Amino acid sequence: MPVIHIDGQEYEVEAGQNILQACLSLGLDLPYFCWHPAMGSIGACRQCAVVQYLNPEDNRGRIVMGCMTPVMDGAIFSLNGDKASEFRRTIVESLMLNHPHDCPVCAEGGECHLQDMTVMVGHRDRQYRGKKNTHRNQYLGPLIHHEMNRCITCYRCTRFYNDYAGGTDLAAMAAHDHTYFGRHEEGVLQSEFAGNLVEVCPTGVFTDKSLMKGYTRKWDLQSAPSVCTGCAVGCNTLPGERYGKLKRVHNRFNAEVNGYFLCDRGRFGAAFVNSEKSLEYPGLRGEDGRFNALDHHSALMHMVHACHAEEGKNKVAGIGSPRASVEANYLLRLLVGAENFAPGFSDREQPLIELALALQQDSPALIPDIQTIESADAILILGEDLTNTAPRIALALRQSVRNKAYELAAELRLEAWQDAAIRNLAQDQRSPLFIASVADSRLDDIAEDRVALAPDDIARLGFAVAKLIGGENISELEPELQARAQAIATALQNAQRPLIISGTGCGNAAVMQAAAQIAQALCQAHNRAMLALAVPEANSLGQAMLTGPGAQSLAQLSKRAAAGKLDTLIILENDLYRRGPKASIDALLANVANVIVLDTLDNATLSASSLALPAASFAESEGTLVSMEGRAQRYYPVFVPRQERRASWIWLLAVMKESEREEVSELHSFDDITRACASDIPALSGITGAAPDAHFRNAGLKIPRQTHRYSGRTAMRADVSVHEPKQPVDEESPLAFSMEGLNRSQPGSLLPFVWAPGWNSNQSLHKFQSEVGGHLKGGTAGARLLLPATGTSASTATQPDATLAPSAPQQPGQWQMVPRYKIFGSDELSVHSPAIAELVDPGFIEISSDDARALGVNDGEGLVLNKPDNASQGELLTIAVATLEVRLNDSIAVGCAGYSVGLAGTEDIIAADKLVLSKADNWKRHKPQIIGSDGGGSTGGDHV
Amino acid sequence: MFKSLRSQLTTIWTILQHSFTPAETVQYPEEQPYLAPRYRGRIVLTRDPDGDERCVACNLCAAACPPDCIALQQGVREDGRWYPEFFRINFSRCIMCGMCEEACPTNAIQLTPDFEMCEYERQSMVYEKEHLLISGTGKYHDYNFYRVSGLAIDGKDKGQGQNEAQPIDVKSLLP
Ligand code: SF4
Ligand code: SF4
Numbered sequence A: 001m002p003v004i005h006i007d008g009q010e011y012e013v014e015a016g017q018n019i020l021q022a023c024l025s026l027g028l029d030l031p032y033f034c035w036h037p038a039m040g041s042i043g044a045c046r047q048c049a050v051v052q053y054l055n056p057e058d059n060r061g062r063i064v065m066g067c068m069t070p071v072m073d074g075a076i077f078s079l080n081g082d083k084a085s086e087f088r089r090t091i092v093e094s095l096m097l098n099h100p101h102d103c104p105v106c107a108e109g110g111e112c113h114l115q116d117m118t119v120m121v122g123h124r125d126r127q128y129r130g131k132k133n134t135h136r137n138q139y140l141g142p143l144i145h146h147e148m149n150r151c152i153t154c155y156r157c158t159r160f161y162n163d164y165a166g167g168t169d170l171a172a173m174a175a176h177d178h179t180y181f182g183r184h185e186e187g188v189l190q191s192e193f194a195g196n197l198v199e200v201c202p203t204g205v206f207t208d209k210s211l212m213k214g215y216t217r218k219w220d221l222q223s224a225p226s227v228c229t230g231c232a233v234g235c236n237t238l239p240g241e242r243y244g245k246l247k248r249v250h251n252r253f254n255a256e257v258n259g260y261f262l263c264d265r266g267r268f269g270a271a272f273v274n275s276e277k278s279l280e281y282p283g284l285r286g287e288d289g290r291f292n293a294l295d296h297h298s299a300l301m302h303m304v305h306a307c308h309a310e311e312g313k314n315k316v317a318g319i320g321s322p323r324a325s326v327e328a329n330y331l332l333r334l335l336v337g338a339e340n341f342a343p344g345f346s347d348r349e350q351p352l353i354e355l356a357l358a359l360q361q362d363s364p365a366l367i368p369d370i371q372t373i374e375s376a377d378a379i380l381i382l383g384e385d386l387t388n389t390a391p392r393i394a395l396a397l398r399q400s401v402r403n404k405a406y407e408l409a410a411e412l413r414l415e416a417w418q419d420a421a422i423r424n425l426a427q428d429q430r431s432p433l434f435i436a437s438v439a440d441s442r443l444d445d446i447a448e449d450r451v452a453l454a455p456d457d458i459a460r461l462g463f464a465v466a467k468l469i470g471g472e473n474i475s476e477l478e479p480e481l482q483a484r485a486q487a488i489a490t491a492l493q494n495a496q497r498p499l500i501i502s503g504t505g506c507g508n509a510a511v512m513q514a515a516a517q518i519a520q521a522l523c524q525a526h527n528r529a530m531l532a533l534a535v536p537e538a539n540s541l542g543q544a545m546l547t548g549p550g551a552q553s554l555a556q557l558s559k560r561a562a563a564g565k566l567d568t569l570i571i572l573e574n575d576l577y578r579r580g581p582k583a584s585i586d587a588l589l590a591n592v593a594n595v596i597v598l599d600t601l602d603n604a605t606l607s608a609s610s611l612a613l614p615a616a617s618f619a620e621s622e623g624t625l626v627s628m629e630g631r632a633q634r635y636y637p638v639f640v641p642r643q644e645r646r647a648s649w650i651w652l653l654a655v656m657k658e659s660e661r662e663e664v665s666e667l668h669s670f671d672d673i674t675r676a677c678a679s680d681i682p683a684l685s686g687i688t689g690a691a692p693d694a695h696f697r698n699a700g701l702k703i704p705r706q707t708h709r710y711s712g713r714t715a716m717r718a719d720v721s722v723h724e725p726k727q728p729v730d731e732e733s734p735l736a737f738s739m740e741g742l743n744r745s746q747p748g749s750l751l752p753f754v755w756a757p758g759w760n761s762n763q764s765l766h767k768f769q770s771e772v773g774g775h776l777k778g779g780t781a782g783a784r785l786l787l788p789a790t791g792t793s794a795s796t797a798t799q800p801d802a803t804l805a806p807s808a809p810q811q812p813g814q815w816q817m818v819p820r821y822k823i824f825g826s827d828e829l830s831v832h833s834p835a836i837a838e839l840v841d842p843g844f845i846e847i848s849s850d851d852a853r854a855l856g857v858n859d860g861e862g863l864v865l866n867k868p869d870n871a872s873q874g875e876l877l878t879i880a881v882a883t884l885e886v887r888l889n890d891s892i893a894v895g896c897a898g899y900s901v902g903l904a905g906t907e908d909i910i911a912a913d914k915l916v917l918s919k920a921d922n923w924k925r926h927k928p929q930i931i932g933s934d935g936g937g938s939t940g941g942d943h944v
Numbered sequence B: 001m002f003k004s005l006r007s008q009l010t011t012i013w014t015i016l017q018h019s020f021t022p023a024e025t026v027q028y029p030e031e032q033p034y035l036a037p038r039y040r041g042r043i044v045l046t047r048d049p050d051g052d053e054r055c056v057a058c059n060l061c062a063a064a065c066p067p068d069c070i071a072l073q074q075g076v077r078e079d080g081r082w083y084p085e086f087f088r089i090n091f092s093r094c095i096m097c098g099m100c101e102e103a104c105p106t107n108a109i110q111l112t113p114d115f116e117m118c119e120y121e122r123q124s125m126v127y128e129k130e131h132l133l134i135s136g137t138g139k140y141h142d143y144n145f146y147r148v149s150g151l152a153i154d155g156k157d158k159g160q161g162q163n164e165a166q167p168i169d170v171k172s173l174l175p
């Protein structure tokens, strides 16, 4: 390790770093703006200046940029010398020439990197007498607020947005001190990762628009470590609360998962917690069919009564949920018995998710976390539209394809942080990424080759690639696909760290099997192939682990209900109407006398229940979720649930205690349930390792959820009563609802906020890392439950059922339905966040323009989707399934029509169904196309 | 011995002198003492010279308050101004230290020379915005934060603030 001298002190530093990194890792405060640990250096802001001396005799030295100067053995620097600190002070002074007098009304204030650096360099008075430059702001959509006056032209925004996240609609414009960062015209920022600008921009130019409408300073937020429930990636988040409202979500660093960035669904979607649809009291359906509010004890007694099973008399079943915690699902399964417990997947989804789990459990390939995905040097995506189903992975893939650039850089001995140099060097050279999918995707711009195929054909292509890698011959395939398969196989074989990604997203089991087979074939030839399979929801994989294969499906339960063999059905945090056609769910619920629903927000299933219990959301409860990579992660309550809301596990445990069930006699706390689940379910035995239990103390203290500046404690509730209540006590976790305690060096799973003296912004994170950009000092959050299988023998799961025939020729007038996911709208909860709701369109169907011409429809017109009625042979009778707006998309695979999953109007469509399309008469667009809802500039806070 | 005698005499002499100085204490409440404008008593929220609410809900006063007895919530008005949706001071906790006034960047929150705030009910010591907001400017007559700040609000566009140049035309290459 090189030894360098800083201000006369000797330090050992990591080779290959720059001085800025080295200083920060050593705990020395060196101001900076443009450098970012995940994005490297460009030397734009001139803030990180230090003085470098040639040799011990040199007493003049020269000013160099810390972020652009590599550490070298024996190098001599001065950080605090007059010259260096004077230089840095004048840089801030010049940045401040045009800076507005905005801090009190700036949503960055109190966590502003510019404020921190200004104080750190000691700049105070503006001496320049000239006028300040001003800029007009732009409307950038419902998520991000723009206040251009505050820019210090560090270029972090465009470097993140364009270089890192592949966006195209944000740019630096104009010249010299007129530089402007915005879009070419006002409009919604198109990138799915635009929200990261809030954290990347060191000033208040880009701020969280929903936060601005009821703003709270960082120091006033109560926050706790949490996990995003938006998809199965399991990004770590830091939600912040004030006055019982979830105010915002920031990124919680996890070196192996989300690193520094979240997607916009995760960042802005969590506001569903504040929705008016939130349930606050239990409700019992009365004689008149309306719900009457109950207190929680009588609700409990009703539930105990309904669940009371006498010999063969009262048959109880439960439906769990892939969006509820492992613990709640485990308790429900315990309550109703494993044979009466359905995991709550749709019938279509259930075998797919079970397969995804089996394939990963059996695969000899590495199941990668995101950090490992970023190391892949050849990637094949089979059938998954990652940007919309597992967004953070799509962002990671944009980094993976840069491995080619890093290889080129290594040949020239350029350090990895030389961002601009490496981008110039590589230009358009990328590590190969191949996409076989049903239609276009947002990653197409970095793909070496993309082919649109029907799901079965994607699988055939995949199997062919596997065969080629295994040295077999694929002559049965169409010549065009053969060539493609050959190219893919060669690229994967030539790679050091090939990665195969697929998932449940195209609704086809063979596609996943093909992916697993390729990974397996590669493993037999290689040491290190990776296999990632995306699943739909935050705990889909955990749910499959809990039940194991062959669990009750909704169809089986429906059958039992129809046969009169079910009296009580308990539904845990699951809107069944999103899991199957309305008619069949209606039938299921109608056939059961007692339908008990625990959920957070009002929904169709809850409205059909006889007893509704308000379940605390992720922000008010604790739980464990298992992400798609098999990482068990714990989330903690950010605030105490209001009114009668309780965590589902508390409801279920209380019911079982009241019924004097023996299984729970030893279970008293959340940790007990986690432990019981871990010892009962072998696949989940690792979940206790997800986070320390409630007895953990940080140097003898709890970990505070509130910052030490948390204000207003003796006034917040004084309107209700001037006698302040005691701070709520959290017995279930090592975190405290107070500002007392120690937030330092604890395990990464217990990090409630970042702050360090002098570092109020999120840049203080480096004080919590073992080295800047590295793992957290207390260790990375989460416990991996999936480890690569040792043997390389082919497992049963990876064997294809049969060699697939080419997908059946299209029946005239029939189209195969293929799912098209939308980051905004396809998942259940985030659409209840007002900001996201603005971005959600009504359901649509995508067909090619040729098909549209044949059907006589245009873009924006309506199509009726009809199911051919099998009962009637001969003449074609149909049942209408949906009527949707047409969107032309010429990239869609021949014979397929894409339907928007989860968007209004598509509930009854099932993936892979063959439907008859016909033009809808009297069609009216649901919603006019609007560019922006507050673009006029006259509404609050959006002045331009 | 001589030393202590002298000390005793000096003391007696000093006490004697005090018998002739005028009394500092007054017959309160019949007689009201003079309190300087800077006296730190009951807190008010003031208005800017144009008569609009000064407070921008920046939360600095609340953060500075040692007994944490200020709570407020920011909101954005139709005209683009930040304002406190509610603003509450629990005077039963307030120690009249003046930290809030010192922290306030807009001169909105000010302490006044009124200290007569006794109540039989502690709950009545909780003041909401309607009790705090006065119609004048208080001690500082001229300051209007929005004239200095870069934020555009109705009636003050970008470039119309103090010491501000007209908004830049991004499309122009002229210096
Ligand atoms: S960006 Fe920072 S320094 Fe500038 S106004 Fe906002 S808080 Fe103040
Ligand atoms: S907008 Fe923010 S990130 Fe972009 S250049 Fe300006 S200060 Fe830097």
Ligand code: SF4
Pocket (backbone or CB within 6 Å): A228, A229, A230, A231, A232, A233, A234, A235, A258, A262, A263, A264, A265, A266, A267, A390, A391, A392, A393
């Ligand atoms: S990628 Fe998924 S888990 Fe991560 S922030 Fe987005 S929605 Fe949440």
Ligand code: SF4
Pocket (backbone or CB within 6 Å): A104, B054, B055, B056, B057, B058, B059, B060, B061, B062, B072, B100, B103, B104, B105, B106, B107, B108, B109
């Ligand atoms: S410091 Fe002043 S402007 Fe800020 S919230 Fe308090 S009273 Fe309002």
Ligand code: FES
Pocket (backbone or CB within 6 Å): A020, A031, A032, A033, A034, A035, A041, A042, A043, A044, A045, A046, A047, A048, A049, A065, A066, A067, A068
């Ligand atoms: S951080 Fe080094 S020049 Fe900007």
